Amino acid sequence: MEKDMKDLDIRACQFAAKAHEGICRKGTKIPYMTHLEETADIVRTLTANKKVIAAAYLHDVLEDTDYKVSDIEEQFGxxxxxxxxxxxxxKYHDRPKEDTWKIRKEETIRHLREASLETKMITLGDKLSNIRSIxxxxxxxGDKLWERFNQKDPQMHAWYYRSICDSLTELEGxxxxKELDHLIKEVFNQ
Known part of the structure; x- marks a missing residue:
């Protein structure tokens, strides 16, 4: 079991690479895996817990691939x-993404208020990676960027990122x- 724990993050990285193979970041030719690696690298600055780092690599697997929770549990516990x-x-797959964007984001913000510190670390890594890309x-x-997203209004993105940052204050030190907070202010002129 100790060996399994030792390379848990490496196995998660490999699993994520396979799961996201051929997928690129929205509107780019950048392999999606770069986001997952950056997220995990950010999380490494917050914790040495291999399970949290593994989850950072895997954080988009359920949203963006056909893998299920049971697949993750079988492979990683x-x-x-x-x-x-x-x-x-x-994702409300039965409805258009544009119609559910605000509902999904409000649910995420509410969830984060009660989420574990480990979940908040992963969210911080994910959102910091995303805002760096933005x-x-x-x-x-320029403004053509917003056409990539289901939500085209940059002020809605500003609201979402600010709300996420405000939900992560346990990590404000x-x-x-601090970088997430700074980039939100810079990107959205706040």
């Missing part, structure tokens, strides 16, 4: 599966939280 599931948004891409293509 109950705690990692629980963390991944806790980080997974209800900043980079906005510098290159960390460099990752």
């Amino acid at each position: 109950e705690e990692v599966a629980r963390l991944v599931e806790s980080e997974t948004e209800n 900043k980079r891409d906005y510098a290159q293509i 960390t460099a990752a939280w």
